[in-house]
Amino acid sequence: MRYFTAARIHDGVQFVDDEQVLAFEEDGTFHGFVAADTVAAHEVVHFEGLLMPGLVNAHCHLELAHTKGTIPEDTGLVPFLGLVVETRSAGEEEKQEAIKAAITALEQSGCIALGDIANSTDSLPQRPKANMHLHTFVETMGFIPEFAAQRFEYSVNVYQSFKAQAQPDNGYVLSQSIVPHAPYSVSDQLFDLINTFEEDSLISIHNEESAAENEYFRSKTGLMQDLYQRLKVNDAWFQPGGQNSLPVYLNYLSAGHPLLLVHNTFMDAQDIDTLNKSGHEVSLCLCPNANWYIERRYPDVALLAASGINICLGTDSLASNHQMNVYEEVLTLKRNFPGIPEERLLAWASSGGAKALQLDHLIGSFKPGLKPGLVHIREEQSARIL
Secondary structure: OEEEEEEEEEOOOOEEOOOEEEEEOOOOOEEEEEEHHHOOHHHEEEEEEEEEOOEEEEEEOHHHHHHOOOOOOOOOHHHHHHHHHHHOOOOHHHHHHHHHHHHHHHHHHOEEEEEEEEOOOOOOOOHHHOOOEEEEEEEEOEOOHHHHHHHHHHHHHHHHHHHOOOOOOOOOOEEEEEEEOOHHHEOHHHHHHHHHHOOOOOEEEEEOOOHHHHHHHHHOOOHHHHHHHHHOOOOOOOOOOOOOHHHHHHOOOOOOOOEEEEEOOOOOHHHHHHHHOOOOOEEEEEOHHHHHHHHOOOOOHHHHHOOOOEEEEOOEOOOOOOOOOHHHHHHHHHHHOOOOOHHHHHHHHHHHHHHHOOOOOOOOOOOOOOOOOOEEEEOOEEEEOO
């Protein structure tokens, strides 16, 4: 047995008595809390600062790791998307080295599980080497209905490559699902193909990341409409309905699909009400540093926190963030939303992410029988211990 304690301990949900000691079996299984006076002092490793379960990065783009520093801040989403297309090309060796370095940085900073967006098989070679659980969201996109089957076939081939990969010997779980990129980049026919491909699969989607998205869905005007015209995308089939994107695309997804909605920068109270009535199991992923990087705006975090919906954290890509450490997202939220207790922010970074990725039976909290990992936080620095 291995024993750890610290000045403060967070169990993935709340702070616990700092007189408690964490007991782990040699294989990393959490045995339970024990009283400090029941363990010989020399057997307990004492830390200054805080101990908590492993962090969960519920949304990132490993395949864009090589683009770090190539796109300026404050472009707005629509120009940013164009710059991503321009900068994502690189040699295979460069991509693999960047992905490997990103995974290493994630591990060292505390990450024990990752939700990763993939438009290709670029991350495939590094995936089984990661010391973390990894769910790959194979992203499909195409706003022209006539090309839906062709676009989806490509994504299915990518998905099958990930699915065929053997589970690693290190005990971490690899999983995958096919998901839509965003409401404005997926036609109704493509949504139908995604919905019926795998019953009850975990669906992630970039949701209400910009004002342009909701403007397009409400009135078919604005920057998104301008982008389609420049790209010669025929969107004649789309008819605006005077409402945000969320209630529109929810109609395409069966309630059996758990949903992970990412960014939510322009989500409002009516959207929250729609979600609560939808029948879906929903998680909201916040990526505040990326939102600030791209749009110079944060979501209405107080509104989302009061919604009763599960919340988790992500970092987006190194094209839109300076790092992929989830604890940096916690610090940003702590500085800008002081009304939300630190205790809750840490829960979003651990048990909230585990629930969002359907991994709360394995990680996310200090519950006997789980293998939650162990993270040490001191002086605004996080490091993984187990």
